[in-house]
Amino acid sequence: MTKTPVKDDPVTDLPPEVLRDLHRRMVRIRLFEEEAGKLMEGGRMPGFLHLYVGQEAVAAGVMATLRPDDVITSTHRGHGHAVAKGADLRFMYAELFGKSTGYCKGRGGSMHINDLSIGMLGANGIVGGGIPHAVGAAYAAVYKGRDSVAVPFFGDGATNIGAFHESANLAAVMRLPVVFVCENNGYAEFTPQERHMLLKDVADRAAAYGMPSEIVDGMDAVAVYQAAGRLVERARAGEGPSFLEAKTYRYYDHQGVKGLRIPYRTQEEIDTWLERDAIAALEQRLAGADVAPADELAQVWTDTREEIAAAITYAENSPDPDPADLLENVYTV
Amino acid sequence: MREITYVKAFTESLMQLMAEDDDVVVIGEDVAHYGGVFHAFDGLLTTYGEKRVIDTPISEMGFIGMGVGAAARGLRPVCDLMFFDFIGVALDQLYNQAAKLKFMFGGDVSVPLTLTTAGGAGLSAGPQHSQSLEAWLAHVPGLKVALPSSPHDVKGLMVAAVRDDNPTVVVLNKRMLGTKGPVPEEIYEIPLGHANVMRSGTDVTIIAVGRMASEAMTAASRLAEAGIEAEVIDLRTVQPLDSTTILDSVRRTNRALVVHEAVTFGGIGAEISSQIQEEAFDYLDAPVIRVGAPFSPVPFSPVLERAYIPDSNRIADGVHRLLERSGA
Numbered sequence: 001m002t003k004t005p006v007k008d009d010p011v012t013d014l015p016p017e018v019l020r021d022l023h024r025r026m027v028r029i030r031l032f033e034e035e036a037g038k039l040m041e042g043g044r045m046p047g048f049l050h051l052y053v054g055q056e057a058v059a060a061g062v063m064a065t066l067r068p069d070d071v072i073t074s075t076h077r078g079h080g081h082a083v084a085k086g087a088d089l090r091f092m093y094a095e096l097f098g099k100s101t102g103y104c105k106g107r108g109g110s111m112h113i114n115d116l117s118i119g120m121l122g123a124n125g126i127v128g129g130g131i132p133h134a135v136g137a138a139y140a141a142v143y144k145g146r147d148s149v150a151v152p153f154f155g156d157g158a159t160n161i162g163a164f165h166e167s168a169n170l171a172a173v174m175r176l177p178v179v180f181v182c183e184n185n186g187y188a189e190f191t192p193q194e195r196h197m198l199l200k201d202v203a204d205r206a207a208a209y210g211m212p213s214e215i216v217d218g219m220d221a222v223a224v225y226q227a228a229g230r231l232v233e234r235a236r237a238g239e240g241p242s243f244l245e246a247k248t249y250r251y252y253d254h255q256g257v258k259g260l261r262i263p264y265r266t267q268e269e270i271d272t273w274l275e276r277d278a279i280a281a282l283e284q285r286l287a288g289a290d291v292a293p294a295d296e297l298a299q300v301w302t303d304t305r306e307e308i309a310a311a312i313t314y315a316e317n318s319p320d321p322d323p324a325d326l327l328e329n330v331y332t333v
Numbered sequence: 334m335r336e337i338t339y340v341k342a343f344t345e346s347l348m349q350l351m352a353e354d355d356d357v358v359v360i361g362e363d364v365a366h367y368g369g370v371f372h373a374f375d376g377l378l379t380t381y382g383e384k385r386v387i388d389t390p391i392s393e394m395g396f397i398g399m400g401v402g403a404a405a406r407g408l409r410p411v412c413d414l415m416f417f418d419f420i421g422v423a424l425d426q427l428y429n430q431a432a433k434l435k436f437m438f439g440g441d442v443s444v445p446l447t448l449t450t451a452g453g454a455g456l457s458a459g460p461q462h463s464q465s466l467e468a469w470l471a472h473v474p475g476l477k478v479a480l481p482s483s484p485h486d487v488k489g490l491m492v493a494a495v496r497d498d499n500p501t502v503v504v505l506n507k508r509m510l511g512t513k514g515p516v517p518e519e520i521y522e523i524p525l526g527h528a529n530v531m532r533s534g535t536d537v538t539i540i541a542v543g544r545m546a547s548e549a550m551t552a553a554s555r556l557a558e559a560g561i562e563a564e565v566i567d568l569r570t571v572q573p574l575d576s577t578t579i580l581d582s583v584r585r586t587n588r589a590l591v592v593h594e595a596v597t598f599g600g601i602g603a604e605i606s607s608q609i610q611e612e613a614f615d616y617l618d619a620p621v622i623r624v625g626a627p628f629s630p631v632p633f634s635p636v637l638e639r640a641y642i643p644d645s646n647r648i649a650d651g652v653h654r655l656l657e658r659s660g661a
Contacts, residue, residue, distance in 0.1 A: 071406065105439035112437040121405060122438065126429050132398020133430070139399060140406035143358065143384065150402075163425070166395025173390060329440040330474050332498035 009285060010222055016291045018064065022221040023286065024300050025060035026279045029053075029080040031304050032089060035312060036079065036096060036110075037257040044316075045096055047109045052080030054251035057278035058183045059084035061224025062151060062244075065232045071119045071137040073130030073152045077250075078123025081153055082113045085120045089308060093315035101318040107329065119148075128154060128163035131180075135167045138176040138241075149177040149235040156202050157188025165209075168243070172209040177235035179228065180206070180243045183218060185250040190264050206243035218248030219278045222285075249273035334515035342484040342516045343373050343449075343505060346491035347411065349520040351381050354409060357495060360387045360396050361413030361449075370415055371451060371510055393423035397448065401431045404446040404500075411495060417452030417504055418464045431500035432475030443498040447491075452480075453544060453594055454631045454642050455508040463507075463631035463638075465595035467542065470502055471572040471604075477501040477525050478572040480543035484514035486569060489523030497525060506544040526573035530582070534564035537652050538582040540605055542568050542593035549592055551645035556652055563652060571601045579605060580613050587618040588655045592648050597625030618659035622651045 011019055033053045039045040052059070055077075063084035066072070074081040082092060087103070095102025096110050103113050114122035121137055124130040134152035141148045158164055159182060171178040182203070188196045199205070206213035212234075216227040224246055231242040251274075252259045260270045286292040337345070351357045359377055361369075365388040368375035378386045389396040393414055400410040414420060420427070431444050454463035470478045477499055481487035487505065494501040531546060532553050541549040546567035553563040564582050568575065583589045589609055591602035602623040609621050624643050632638050 073402075103439060104437050107439060108437040114438050114441070116405075116438070116441055121402065122434070124430075126425055129398075129425060129430055132395050132426060133402030133405065135395070136399035136402020136404070136408075136410075137406045138402075140403040140408050143403075143408060162422075163394050163398060166390070166392035167398065169390055170392060170395045170399060174387075329436045329438075331477075332435060332443045332445075 009289060010226065011285045011289050011291065014222065018225070019222070019282070019286055019291050022060050022064055022225060023279070023282055023292070023297065025063065025084045026056035026221060026282070027300050027304050029056045029059060029083045030279060031301070031308050032083050032092070033079055035308050036093070037252070039096070039312070041257045046098055047096070048255050049110055049257065050077040050255055051252040051257070052077050054273070055183055055185060055218065055248045056080060057221035057224050058181070058218045058246040058248055061221045062181055062228040064225050065229040066119070066151065067148065068118055069146065069148045071121050071134065071148065071150045073121045073134045074123040075130065075154055075158070076111045076123065076125055076127070077155070078111065078113055082115065082120055082123065086118045087113065087115050087120060089311040090314040093311050094318050097315045097318070098320070099315055099318035100321040101315070105329070106321040128158045128161035131158070131163050131167040134178055135171045135176060138171065138178045139174065142176060147236050149179060149232055151179045151181055153181050153183060155188070156182060156184040156186065156193055157196060159202050159205055160188070160196060168206070168209045168211065168241070171241040172211050175240040177238070178241040179231045179235050180241065181228070182243065182245045184245055184247050187250065187254070189254040201245060203243055203245035211241055211243050213243035213245065215245045215247065218246030219273070219276045219281065221278055221282050334517065336513045337484055337516050338510065339484045339487050339505070339512045339514070340371055340373050340510040342488040343491060344375055344377070345516070346488040347374070347377060348380065350492060350495045351377070351385060353520065356407065356409040357411060358385045358387065358403070358408055359411045359413065360389060360400055362389055362391055362415055364388060364413050369413065371507070373505070374413070393419055394426055397423045398426040398430060400446045401426055401434065401444055404444045405434060405442050409445045409495060411447045411449060414448055414450040416462050417450045417466055418461045420450070420466060427470070427476065427500070428473045432473050436475060444500045445498045446500045447494045448500070448502045450502065450504055451507045452504045453506040453508055454638060457633055457635055457638060458507070459633040460630035465543070465593065467504060467571050468595055468599060468601045471574070471601055475500065476572060477570060478504065479525060479570045480504045480506070481569070482506070482541070482543050482546035482567050484512065484516045486523060486529070488516055489521050490525070490569060492520055492522045493525050496522065501525065504543065509544055523569065525570050526575055527569065528575035528578040529567040529569055530564065530578065531567050532563065532565040534562035534586065536562045536586060537588040537590060537655055538564045538566060538579070538586045539648060539652070540566045540568060540579055540589065540591045542571060542601060545592045545594055545643060548643065548645045549648055552648035552652065555645065555649055561652065561656065574604070576608055576612070580609065583609055583613050584616045587616055588659060589617070590622045590624060590648065590651045590655060592624040592643055594642060595625055596628050597623050598628050600625050619655050620658070622655055624648055624651045
């Protein structure tokens with residue numbers, strides 16, 4: 001591996017701990033998802049699985065700019081956001097298995113991981129469903145005099161749904177501290193962007209609500225971190241909402257473990273994105289900039305694999321929910 | 334006791350709720366500067382300011398969803414849906430989000446959201462501003478649904494709804510907004526899920542939803558002149574449903590009629606009728622009768638609308654049919 005620093009590469013300007021943190025968050029997401037995929041493929045896990053693999057730089061880059069009391073809302077493809085926000089992998093896997101120790105006590109499954117203690121206000125099974133909640137969380141923060149911000153994550157496809165537009169306009173007109181993060185992976189399920197909107201850049205939609213926007217390479221964790229950092233600080237300073245479009249790519253299908261299928265995607269397109277893999281790219285830059293030697297990076301993978309193996313064991317050995325408690329938590333009593 | 338209108342009782346409940354709890358905020362279209370299209374929010378802005386009384390864009394899904402998020406983060410929002418008929422554009426935030434958040438979060442969150450709205454026909458408001466859709470919402474686990482039938486009840490049920498830690502929909506009846514009645518000045522709560530036995534009787538139980546309670550009382554007075562003593566139950570809430578009060582009454586009167594303004598088909602009356610036959614079949618002298626609207630959108634023409642909405646005459650007719658059927 002070359003040790004020649006890339007001239008003007010911003011990694012050399014960032015503190016090494018920030019770069020290592022971005023790397024670690026991405027590796028944790030990648031391995032969490034790969035293992036979840038294997039569990040599903042092996043028939044050990046029930047339900048649907050919308051894997052986040054390929055998009056790791058977005059969750060890692062944005063979350064590294066947030067504080068624990070900043071609130072995010074997520075999507076059906078939400079594992080990456082939860083992992084990056086600091087969720088406990090044991091409780092995540094337990095929920096994927098439908099166990100009583102899961103984040104939702106086995107009531108939600110993959111699409112509903114949440115942890116209010118770390119500001120994770122829930123993944124959501126309804127496209128766009130969580131976006132208004134982030135606006136409400138931002139309003140509650142302002143109302144209570146807190147300087148926390150709210151970040152709803154959503155895809156390119158979700159920007160065609162009413163909840164997005166209503167939320168964007170509400171946040172703008174109320175000048176709330178919201179950073180709307182669109183992960184544009186180019187597909188609304190299986191429909192490519194050019195067939196679901198006429199815009200090339202989803203970020204153009206922000207202008208309709210009088211909101212500034214940035215477009216960033218969603219395969220570049222450093223670029224995402226820097227752009228998100230600007231917008232989050234702006235929101236925290238009371239300057240209102242903004243919109244970040246991160247252009248990225250999903251390595252697996254919309255649902256399940258079948259990856260990179262054609263013909264709805266072309267081999268050429270797939271190859272182009274795989275060459276730009278966010279984790280590999282960052283590792284090259286870190287090694288090149290002498291921030292982290294290869295063995296240190298390899299250790300992150302090893303440690304994470306161990307943590308994940310332990311989390312899966314914990315989840316599989318956890319008790320199932322008791323059918324006698326079926327009606328628990330339908331109402332607050 | 335002093336008498337005030339139904340809408341003033343509503344406004345007073347909010348004035349007092351906002352005074353007792355700083356976390357209560359009001360969010361909706363034209364609720365602040367205009368005071369609401371029915372003046373149900375008059376005076377709140379001047380008393381509590383723009384921080385707590387918020388005019389929103391016409392974005393029902395957006396601001397109800399915002400209420401869900403704010404509720405999950407410690408506020409106690411009251412979101413106002415101008416007309417019950419508009420629920421369709423916001424429904425996801427109510428039935429998929431507000432209603433299920435606690436369940437999906439493994440109990441780690443509560444959504445103390447109140448959704449106020451105005452339903453019911455009788456003002457020639459036409460097919461999209463007159464509906465009674467409470468059965469839709471009563472069908473959703475996680476929601477509570479109240480339909481106050483008097484000024485006294487609107488205040489007490491509002492207080493209970495806002496203080497409740499579950500998402501609760503309070504459906505005001507548009508035709509009753511100007512109706513006056515006795516209302517205590519102090520703040521008080523009418524517990525959700527407890528029906529009100531408005532009149533005791535021995536011959537038949539009339540179970541009424543919302544404004545139909547007053548029509549049922551009128552019918553009961555007329556029936557009494559003919560020597561028929563009807564027990565009238567105002568459900569107050571359709572979710573939770575006070576099955577105990579209904580069944581206790583039917584086991585004594587042996588006859589039941591359910592009346593609501595919503596269309597009969599698939600209405601809450603079908604659920605009540607079914608529960609009665611499951612739990613009190615052996616006590617019945619006749620099948621349960623349902624009185625509701627015909628299976629049609631609410632018509633605009635005053636002539637057609639009068640023919641459409643159930644009233645005391647149709648309730649009394651139903652009672653006579655019940656008695657004939659049971660050979661009384």
